[in-house]
Amino acid sequence: MTPRRKRLYTVLGILGGVGLATLVAVKAFDNNLSYFYDPSQVATGKAPGDKSFRIGGMVTQGSLKRTPGSLEVSFTLTDFANTVPVSYTGLLPDLFREGQGIIAHGRLQGGVFVADEVLAKHDEKYTPPEVAKSMKKMQPPAGDKT
Amino acid sequence: MGKDVGTWTWFHKLASPPHFYRIAGRMIPWFAVPAAILIVASTYGGLVMAPADYQQKDAFRIIYVHVPAAWLSLMCYMTMASAAAVGLIWRIKLAHALAAASAPIGASFTLVTLVAGSLWGKPMWGTWWTWDARLTSELILLFLYLGYMALRSAFDDLTRADRASAVLALVGVVNVPIIHFSVVWWNSLHQGSTVLRKGGPAMPAEMLWPLLVGALGYTFLYAALACIRVRGEVLIRERNASWLKELEAA
Numbered sequence: 001m002t003p004r005r006k007r008l009y010t011v012l013g014i015l016g017g018v019g020l021a022t023l024v025a026v027k028a029f030d031n032n033l034s035y036f037y038d039p040s041q042v043a044t045g046k047a048p049g050d051k052s053f054r055i056g057g058m059v060t061q062g063s064l065k066r067t068p069g070s071l072e073v074s075f076t077l078t079d080f081a082n083t084v085p086v087s088y089t090g091l092l093p094d095l096f097r098e099g100q101g102i103i104a105h106g107r108l109q110g111g112v113f114v115a116d117e118v119l120a121k122h123d124e125k126y127t128p129p130e131v132a133k134s135m136k137k138m139q140p141p142a143g144d145k146t
Numbered sequence: 147m148g149k150d151v152g153t154w155t156w157f158h159k160l161a162s163p164p165h166f167y168r169i170a171g172r173m174i175p176w177f178a179v180p181a182a183i184l185i186v187a188s189t190y191g192g193l194v195m196a197p198a199d200y201q202q203k204d205a206f207r208i209i210y211v212h213v214p215a216a217w218l219s220l221m222c223y224m225t226m227a228s229a230a231a232v233g234l235i236w237r238i239k240l241a242h243a244l245a246a247a248s249a250p251i252g253a254s255f256t257l258v259t260l261v262a263g264s265l266w267g268k269p270m271w272g273t274w275w276t277w278d279a280r281l282t283s284e285l286i287l288l289f290l291y292l293g294y295m296a297l298r299s300a301f302d303d304l305t306r307a308d309r310a311s312a313v314l315a316l317v318g319v320v321n322v323p324i325i326h327f328s329v330v331w332w333n334s335l336h337q338g339s340t341v342l343r344k345g346g347p348a349m350p351a352e353m354l355w356p357l358l359v360g361a362l363g364y365t366f367l368y369a370a371l372a373c374i375r376v377r378g379e380v381l382i383r384e385r386n387a388s389w390l391k392e393l394e395a396a
Contacts, residue, residue: 007235014316022320026331034333035278056333093272095201103335119272122201124337125348126209132200 036103043082047108055084055113056103056121064098077104077113088115095120164389166240167380170373177370184363188214191356199353205269212262213340214360215255218368219287220322222252225372226294227319230312239383240376242308245315246298247375251368253291259284271335279328280336283321290318304383 026033036056037047047053057077064075074087075098086104096102096118106115127135159165192210199206226248233241263281264274275281294311301307329338341347347354384390 004235004237007237011231011234011316014313015319018317018320022324026324033279033331035276035335036333038333091272093270095270117273119276119335120270121335122270122337123348124340124343126199126202126206126340126350126353128197128350128353129200130197131350 038079039077039082039084040079042084042108042113049108052105052107052116054103054105055086056101057084058101059096059098061098077102084113085111086113086115088118090116090118092118093120095122161238161240163240163380163384163387164393167377167384170377170380174370174373177366177373181363181366181370184359184366188356188360188363191359196353196356202270205266208262208266209340210356210360212259212266213357214364215258215262216284217361218364219252219256219259219284220325221365222248222255222368223287223290223315223318223322225368226252227315230315233308234312234316239308240380242312243379243383244372244376245312246308247372247379248368249291249294249298251371251375253288253295255364255368256284256288256291260288276335278334278336279332280325280334283325283328286321287318287325290314290321294318 036054039055039057041047042055047055055077057079060076060078060083064073066073070089071091072087072089073092074085076083076085078084086106088104088106093102101121101123103119103121104113104115105117105119106113108114160169188210193207196207198204226245229241229245229248232238233245260281263284267276268274294314297314298307298311301310326339328334329336340349341354341357349357381390
């Protein structure tokens with residue numbers, strides 16, 4: 001084996017070894033690297049019940065209730081299979097609205113997710129306003145799953 | 147074999163430092179001018195001609211800086227790591243020089259990506275920063291670049307700096323697919339890819355072309371900067387060579 005060939009194998013060995021180690025590590029971390037749980041994971045008890053965590057889903061149409069005179073809001077989050085009620089007091093991001101994907105951080109208290117932070121998630125699609133309007137006219141609003 | 151020598155003459159010629167130094171110098175305007183034209187066109191197309199997004203309004207226009215910079219932050223790393231591998235295997239000093247020259251450029255693109263993304267995140271998501279997989283892996287990319295540069299500067303001997311930093315560059319390659327697929331493999335706050343996705347780009351042509359033109363412009367910008375920086379690397383490596391003294395005297 002020439003020295004050059006040996007060095008080539010060394011480089012390939014480094015790439016393969018590190019790649020394999022990362023693959024194993026990523027597999028081991030699995031869902032711990034996920035940013036949020038979805039409502040179904042919460043419903044099946046896969047989300048931590050005693051610790052704070054993030055929940056992500058779509059704000060159910062018609063579920064948003066604001067308490068007059070305060071920043072308190074309540075709504076439900078859905079992934080179209082399960083629904084989790086959420087309550088939050090504070091400022092909401094501009095993109096927050098019914099039908100929007102959002103991510104809330106907080107903890108479960110008696111079946112209600114009490115959030116201390118609400119972030120809006122948007123999808124990777126960009127559309128001019130007039131196109132979005134005519135698309136809405138042509139079909140009933142399909143939920144954009146986050 | 148005789149035919150091979152003829153075919154590869156240009157390559158061996160390119161690997162000679164004086165020749166390479168000259169060629170790289172001559173290439174600079176050929177990269178810099180298209181870079182300027184393309185980036186100006188992309189900026190005008192993105193900020194003026196493209197329509198606003200229906201939900202993000204004008205804030206979505208940060209994409210025309212954020213996404214080309216993000217692509218280049220990855221492309222730069224792949225160039226750096228490939229050059230480092232070539233340098234390790236074939237012991238080509240110029241390849242190491244190119245890798246060393248690319249690192250600060252890549253680090254700059256990564257920083258631009260992170261800052262532009264942060265400025266975009268605050269009005270849309272509601273936060274400057276969060277530890278989701280995409281944001282975290284891109285931050286690790288910045289640390290890889292900085293670590294590579296720090297490791298190089300820790301050696302007095304250039305040959306040892308080249309080899310040690312090349313290994314670090316190779317190890318870091320694993321982060322590149324992680325960044326790209328982070329939004330696919332895990333739930334994340336960051337949205338998925340708009341352009342490189344199944345079913346084609348998720349934006350109309352009038353929004354897409356300034357983005358692609360910008361990406362091309364940033365690529366030319368990288369090439370121009372790499373030519374400038376790699377000449378500096380050649381000067382350091384060849385500081386005692388006779389061709390430099392001749393160049394100086396001329």
